Amino acid sequence: xxxxxxxxxxxxxxxxxxxxxxxxxxxxxxxxxxxxxxxxxxxxxxxxxxxxxxxxxxxxxxxxxxxxxxxxxxxxxxxxxxxxxxxxxxxxxxxxxxxxxxxxxxxxxxxxxxxxxxxxxxxxxxxxxxxxxxxxxxxxxxxxxxxxxxxxxxxxxxxxxxxxxxxxxxxxxxxxxxxxxxxxxxxxxxxxxxxxxxxxxxxxxxxxxxxxxxxxxxxxxxxxxxxxxxxxxxxxxxxxxxxxxxxxxxxxxxxxxxxxxxxxxxxxxxxxxxxxxxxxxxxxxxxxxxxxxxxxxxxxxxxxxxxxxxxxxxxxxxxxxxxxxxxxxxxxxxxxxxxxxxxxxxxxxxxxxxxxxxxxxxxxxxxxxxxxxxxxxxxxxxxxxxxxxxxxxxxxxxxxxxxxxxxxxxxxxxxxxxxxxxxxxxxxxxxxxxxxxxxxxxxxxxxxxxxxxxxxxxxxxxxxxxxxxxxxxxxxxxxxxxxxxxxxxxxxxxxxxxxxxxxxxxxxxxxxxxxxxxxxxxxxxxxxxxxxxxxxxxxxxxxxxxxxxxxxxxxxxxxxxxxxxxxxxxxxxxxxxxxxxxxxxxxxxxxxx
Numbered sequence: 001x002x003x004x005x006x007x008x009x010x011x012x013x014x015x016x017x018x019x020x021x022x023x024x025x026x027x028x029x030x031x032x033x034x035x036x037x038x039x040x041x042x043x044x045x046x047x048x049x050x051x052x053x054x055x056x057x058x059x060x061x062x063x064x065x066x067x068x069x070x071x072x073x074x075x076x077x078x079x080x081x082x083x084x085x086x087x088x089x090x091x092x093x094x095x096x097x098x099x100x101x102x103x104x105x106x107x108x109x110x111x112x113x114x115x116x117x118x119x120x121x122x123x124x125x126x127x128x129x130x131x132x133x134x135x136x137x138x139x140x141x142x143x144x145x146x147x148x149x150x151x152x153x154x155x156x157x158x159x160x161x162x163x164x165x166x167x168x169x170x171x172x173x174x175x176x177x178x179x180x181x182x183x184x185x186x187x188x189x190x191x192x193x194x195x196x197x198x199x200x201x202x203x204x205x206x207x208x209x210x211x212x213x214x215x216x217x218x219x220x221x222x223x224x225x226x227x228x229x230x231x232x233x234x235x236x237x238x239x240x241x242x243x244x245x246x247x248x249x250x251x252x253x254x255x256x257x258x259x260x261x262x263x264x265x266x267x268x269x270x271x272x273x274x275x276x277x278x279x280x281x282x283x284x285x286x287x288x289x290x291x292x293x294x295x296x297x298x299x300x301x302x303x304x305x306x307x308x309x310x311x312x313x314x315x316x317x318x319x320x321x322x323x324x325x326x327x328x329x330x331x332x333x334x335x336x337x338x339x340x341x342x343x344x345x346x347x348x349x350x351x352x353x354x355x356x357x358x359x360x361x362x363x364x365x366x367x368x369x370x371x372x373x374x375x376x377x378x379x380x381x382x383x384x385x386x387x388x389x390x391x392x393x394x395x396x397x398x399x400x401x402x403x404x405x406x407x408x409x410x411x412x413x414x415x416x417x418x419x420x421x422x423x424x425x426x427x428x429x430x431x432x433x434x435x436x437x438x439x440x441x442x443x444x445x446x447x448x449x450x451x452x453x454x455x456x457x458x459x460x461x462x463x464x465x466x467x468x469x470x471x472x473x474x475x476x477x478x479x480x481x482x483x484x485x486x487x488x489x490x491x492x493x494x495x496x497x498x499x500x501x502x503x504x505x506x507x508x509x510x511x512x513x514x515x516x517x518x519x520x521x522x523x524x525x526x527x528x529x530x531x532x533x534x535x536x537x538x539x540x541x542x543x544x545x546x547x548x549x550x551x552x553x554x555x556x557x558x559x560x561x562x563x564x565x566x567x568x569x570x571x572x573x574x575x576x577x578x579x580x581x582x583x584x585x586x587x588x589x590x591x592x593x
Contacts, residue, residue, distance in 0.1 A: 005070060005071045006067075006068045006069070006070045006071075007059055007068050007069045007070065007071065007138060007285075008068075008285055008286070009068065010285075010286045010288075011138045011139075011285050011286050012059075012068050012069050012138070014136065014137040014138040014286070015059055015061065015069055015138050016065075017384070019385070020108075020214060021211075021212050021213055021214045021385070022212065022382075022383070022384060022385055023106070023107075023108050023109075023214070023382060024136060024137045024138070024382045025105075025109055025115070025134050025135060025136045025137060025382060026134075026135060026136075026137050026140065026142070026145060026379075026380060026381060026382060026392075027105060027132060027133050027134040027135065027379075027380040028132075028133050028145065028149065028377055028378065028379050028380060028394070029101055029130055029131070029132050029133075029218075029377070029378045029380065030130065030131045030132075030133070030149075030153075030369070030374045030376070030377050030378075031128060031129075031130050031374065031375050031376040031377075031378075032128060032129040032130065032131070032369060032372040032373065032374060032375065033128065033372055033373045033374075033375050034127055034128065034129065034372045035122050035127055035128075035129045035372070036120065036129055036369060036370040036371075036372050037370070038085045038120055040370055041083070041120050041131075041369070041370060042080055042083050044152075044369070044370060045079065045083050045118060045152065046079050046080060046083075048151055048152050049079050049152075051151065052148070052151070052284075054071065054114075054139060054284050055079065055114055055116060056073060056074060056077045056079070056114055057071040057072055057073050057074060057114060058071070058072060058074055058111070058112065058113060058114050058115060059071055059072075059115070059138060060072050074113060074114060077113070077114065079114075081113075082113070082114065082116060082117050082118060083117075083118045083119075083120070084117065084118070084119050084120070085119075085120050085122075086100065086119055086120070086121050086122075087121065087122050087123035088100050088121060088122075088123045088124060089123070090123070091125060092123045092124040092125040092128075093124075093125055097121070097124060097130065098217075098218065098219065100121065101132060101218055102215075102216055102217050102218060104117075104119060104132060104134065105132075105134065105216050105218060105380060105405075106214055106215055106216045109134070109136055115135065115136035115138065115139060116133075116134060116135040116136065116139065117132075117133075117134045117135075118131065118132070118133050118134070119131065119132040119134075129372065131369065133149070133152075134380075137286070137382060138285075138286075139284055139285070140284055140285070140286075141272070141274070141285070141286040141287060141288050142272065142274070142288075142358050142360035142379070142392070142394075143274045143276055143287075143360055143361075144276075144283065144284055144285065144286075144287075145360070145379075146360050146361065146362045146363070146394065148284075149362070149363065149367075149377070150363055150367065152369075153363075153367040153368060153369055153374065154367065154368045154369070155365060155366075155367065155368070155562060156368060156562075157368045157371045157372075157373065158371070193319070201266050201294075202266065202352070203266050203267065203268045203352060203353060203354050204265045204266050204267065204354070206255070206260070206265075206267065206354055207255075207258060207260065207410060207411075208354075208355075208387070208388035208389040208406070208407070208410040208411050209354055209386055209387065209388065209410075210386070210388060210410055211385065211386070212383055212384075212385055212386070212387070212388050212407045212409075212410070213407055213408075213409045215407060215408050215409065216383070216405060216406070216407065216408075217405070217406045217407075217408045217411070217414045218378075218380055218403060218404070218405055218406075218414075219403070219404050219406075219414045219415045219417070219418045220378040220401050220402060220403035220404070220418060221401070221402055221418040221419070221421055221422040222376065222399045222400065222401050222402075223399065223400050223402070223422070223425055224398065224399060224400075225395055225397075225398050225399055225400050225532065225534065226398065226534060226548065226551050226552040227425075227429060227434065227552075228242055228243070228400060228425075228532075229532075229534055229552040229553075229554055230429075230432075230434050230551065230552045230553045230554075231306075231428060231429065231432060231434065232530075233552065233553035233554050234432050234434065234553060235303075235306055235307065235310065235432075236310075236498055236502070237306065237307075237309075237310035237313075237502075238310070238313065238499075238528075238530060239530060239532045240271070240313070240359050241306065241309050241310040241313055242306060242428075243357070243359055243393050243400070243402065244269065244271070244293065244295065244309050244313070244357060245302070245305050245306040245308075245309045245310075245424075245428070246302075246402075246421050246424040246425045246428060247269075247295070247357055247391055247402065247421055248267070248295035248296055248297050248299075248305060248309065249297075249302055249305060249420070249421070249424030249427070249428075250417055250418070250420035250421030250422075250423075250424050251267065251295065251297050251355075251417070251420075252297040252298075252299075252300070253420035253423065253424065254416060254417050254420050255297065257416065257420075262297045262298045263298055264298065265297055265298060266294060267294065267295045267297050267354045267355070268292055268293070268294050268295070268352070268353045268354055269292065269293055269294075269295050269353060269354065269355050269356065269357045270290050270291075270292055270353045270355075270356045270357070271290060271291045271292070271293060271357050271358070271359070272288045272289075272290050272356075272358045273288060273289045273290055273291055273322040273325075274287060274288055274360075275287050275288060275289050275322075275526075277463060277464065277526075289322045289325045290322065290325045291313070291316050291317075291321050291322050291325065292316075292321065292325075292353065293309070293312055293313055293316060294312065295309070295354075295355075296308045296309065296312075301431075302424055302427045302428040302431055303428065303431045303432065306428065314502055314503070317503065317523070317527060317528065318503065318519075318523075320522070322527065353387070354387070355387060355389055355390060355391065356381060356384075356387060356390040356391065357390075357391045357393065358379075358381055358390075358391070358392050358393065359393040359394075360379065360392070360393065360394050360395075361394075361395050361531040361532050361533075362377055362394045362395050362396040363377075363396055363397065364395075364397070364533065364535050364560070364564075365397060365535075365562075366397050367396075374396070376396065376399070376401065377394055377396040377401065378394070378401045378403045379392035379393070379394040379401065379403050380392060380403060380405060381403070381405050382405070383405055383406075383407055388406060388407035388409070388410035388411055389404065389405070389406045389407070389410070389411050389414075389417070390404070390405045390406075391403065391404055391405075392405070395532045400532070402418065402421055403418075404417050404418050404421075434553075448541065448542040448543065448578075449538065449539055449540065449541060449542060450536050450537065450538055450539070450540045450541070450542050450545050450557075450559055450568075450570055451538035451539065451559075451567075451568070452542065453542045453545075453570055453574050453575070453578055454538070454559050454567075454568035454569060454570040454574060455568055455569050455570070455571070455574060456567070456568040458483060458566060458568060458569050459473055459477050459479060459482060460482065460483045460484065460485045460566065461473065461482050461483075461484055461485075461495065461525050462484065462485065462486070462487070462525065463484055463486070463492065463493070463524065463525055463526035463529070464524050464525070464526065465484075465524060465525045466520065466521045466522075466523065466524055466525075467495075467500055467503055467504075467520040467521070467523045467524065467525065467528065468518070468520040468521035469521075470482055470495055470500060470520075470525055471500050471504075471520055474497060474500070480496060480497040480498075480555060480556075480571075481494060481495075481496050481497075481555065481556045481569065481571065482494070482495045482496075482525070483558050483566055483569060484525050484526075484529045485566050488565070489565045489566055490563075490564045490565055490566070491533070491535070491558050491560050491564060491565070491566045492529075492531065493525070493526075493529030493530060493531045493533070494529060494530050494533055494556075494558060495525050495528060495529045495530075496530075496555075499528045499529070499530070500520065500528075502528070503520060503523055503528050504519060504520050533558060534548060534552055534554065534557060535557060535558045535559070535560045536548070536557045536558075536559055536560075536570065537559070537560065537561070537562070538559055538561065538567050538568070542570075542575075542578075545557055545570055546575055549572070549575075555571060555572050556569055556570065556571040556572070557569070557570050557571075
């Protein structure tokens with residue numbers, strides 16, 4: 001029996017906004033450390049996709065868009081027709097791979113079929129292979145796309161097509177609420193203020209803010225996650241602040257190189273914010289709001305720029321801009337379907353933002369496909385009319401990829417943009433003097449494991465816990481770190497005492513502690529938690545964990561098992577306690593002497 005389900009208003013919008021030059025599919029390119037057989041890869045994909053009914057359906061728009069589109073099964077659909085095998089021409093270097101991916105991402109998806117494609121690409125230098133996943137934005141957002149990537153890959157090299165199929169994820173939920181009902185009055189005020197600021201402070205039209213073509217170019221740069229976390233810890237900001245700061249610095253370098261003065265520019269970014277809750281894991285569709293920070297491209301000093309970004313983002317969070325945007329989206333979603341479709345066809349060619357920067361946490365541990373390790377994952381963001389440059393950021397294992405998508409008619413040298421971002425990150429690390437190696441201890445505790453050292457009984461919070469309650473829990477338990485877990489104990493983030501201090505009004509500005517705590521009650525853990533985390537396994541050597549903490553300048557490491565569930569936490573205090581106990585006899589002998 002055929003099944004149907006209406007799209008949410010937000011998912012439908014991505015269908016309405018589709019144009020010949022505005023193809024709204026997203027994607028990712030996964031690089032493997034070796035080749036995989038095409039037949040085995042196809043069998044693997046077919047098996048895993050069997051758990052995802054949406055991959056066998058297509059969205060059908062009613063006549064005159066009188067109601068919202070609906071997902072309908074495609075009779076006789078064979079997913080093998082959407083899994084292709086391609087090779088890059090010799091010598092199979094980065095240039096050849098880029099050219100192929102650019103061509104594939106510029107091509108439209110067939111609206112008469114399910115809106116996705118997968119490509120196994122071989123012929124790369126050193127025997128490497130790559131997998132390009134391409135799916136329409138009406139099916140997934142960045143977070144659900146990253147979660148689905150985990151369904152299609154394995155946590156160890158021994159798994160393959162013969163393994164048990166993935167547990168079917170829940171069906172698509174519609175957007176009934178963004179979880180912000182208690183905020184409605186405050187969000188309404190901020191929504192009006194946001195629109196007013198767009199009118200008072202219009203963005204500056206930049207060289208990449210013209211009418212787009214159908215062509216696309218994708219380039220990326222990768223950074224060490226531990227180095228990024230070290231910068232975050234040294235400055236006391238969020239990792240996303242660091243990423244936005246180096247992107248702003250990269251844009252500044254590119255603009256200067258193209259003879260564009262950066263003085264008095266108003267460069268506004270759209271930063272999508274996930275509103276997924278613990279129960280939305282592996283739920284397809286779009287569950288997002290957004291923030292609209294101004295990027296300080298006029299500041300040359302990388303450290304000053306980062307402080308500016310961190311303060312600005314903190315202010316936007318305190319004012320509840322993401323909730324305000326959620327309110328605006330909810331109001332837009334309440335419009336009749338024909339009106340929404342008409343607005344999609346009448347979008348202006350010049351938006352009120354300059355660039356999109358979407359940041360998504362990916363798999364924390366290495367993933368495998370048919371025994372081959374994925375050595376890098378690079379996300380792909382679509383371009384909208386008037387936005388000829390966009391950035392997608394994804395963390396994977398020990399690195400973060402910042403991938404730029406560009407229209408070559410506006411940004412002919414997109415590799416210069418990613419090179420400039422990499423140079424800005426190097427300059428920021430140098431300004432903080434973070435390249436000094438961490439000295440190894442002369443005493444090696446080779447048999448000590450993280451499990452022997454960690455605190456196994458951990459105080460945790462959920463994404464919806466208010467920061468006021470989190471603050472009270474920290475004070476009662478005398479701790480500085482609270483892991484954020486979903487309803488089945490999977491680690492999804494971390495809230496620190498520094499996060500709470502940054503979210504609360506200062507004592508100088510508001511001396512009344514009751515008022516400060518009430519302000520904390522307006523925010524939830526989901527809004528301030530860090531999602532890009534360095535984690536350890538219980539069996540990892542404790543000395544290795546300690547080296548990672550010192551290298552990243554962080555005060556704790558969540559301990560997770562191979563299923564992603566929280567098993568404990570190891571902190572600076574745990575290391576100090578162990579050292580104190582084991583140095584005890586030495587100290588006593590010294591006193592006796």
